[in-house]
Amino acid sequence: MKTEINKSLPGQVMLGIAVVGVGVLYLLDNLGIISFRNEVGILPIALIVFGVIKLFDTKAPNGYLFGAALIAIGVFLVLRKLGLPYFNLRSLWPLILIGLGASVIYKALKGRSRIATGMPDGSVSDDSVIDATAILGGFERRITTQNFRGGEATAIMGGCELDLREASIEGEAVLNVVAVLGGITLKTPPDWTVILHGTPILGGFEEKTAKPPNANKRLIITGYAIMGGVEVRN
Incomplete structure (x- = not known):
């Protein structure tokens, strides 16, 4: 099972890089070199970091969808704070509905496939x-x-x-x-x-x-x- 454990290393590396990067940004902000705290903030960066970590560590389709959603929301917040371009929740919620609907359809088809094929021990679920x-x-x-x-x-x-x-x-x-x-x-x-x-x-x-x-x-x-x-x- 060593290979399974080692798969978490890329996520740990990404997390370490992200923590160092945020620390550098706040240091530059405190020194007055950039205005990171007012221009961007910590929440969008945290969402992007968590999303990237999830993408590296997950092996499930729902995990990939969840990680991508976190990254998308973080990028959306960054773009909105920077004004490049202007988005609002009214233009974003249809995409959220499409993603949720696709996830529901995938789960339903996957569950139906399991029932149709059956499990090795004769059960219909696993x-x-x-x-x-x-x-x-x-x-x-x-x-x-x-x-x-x-x-x-x-x-x-x-x-x-x-x-x-x-x-x-x-x-x-x-x-x-x-x-x-x-x-x-x-x-x-x-x-x-x-x-x-x-x-x-x-x-x-x-x-x-x-x-x-x-x-x-x-x-x-x-x-x-x-x-x-x-x-x-x-």
Whole structure:
């Protein structure tokens, strides 16, 4: 599973470059060389940075759509502040509706395809790979698959809770998390070994699990907690 963990390195590099870049911009602003704080501000830059990180770390279509949306909103805010050209929300909301509609259609077709083809064990649905997103709200889900393989969980100014206590792992699973001004809670079975490889930035990763007698089932958690928190307990 080394290759899976190393895939988060580009995102960490991008995050480091972005933090250094914003620090340089604010330093130049404080020295009076440029007027970054008044002309652009931190919010558009933060949206663009989070969007780029999501694009680098995601492997799910919804993740790519979400990252692209964050970048688009950040660019929109930058252009509006600079006056190049002038946009308003009235001209932007149809694009948002088109994106949401395309996402709904994709999920519906994907779910119908799974039902039509069936799973190897004869079931018609599969939650072995999850893709959970909570924005300005809450997301709760119970996972019961006996072959959990990981996935992605994102919480932005909201909360995401995944109950994995009835699930099982065959070897290792990698779960990538992103918590921005929000929280992600994971409930795991007592026979899972949890390994944290997350990067906290003004936030935290916390593990409250008992050590199992063996390490045959391992959940590897990667990602970021930016002014937010990720908690794992059993």
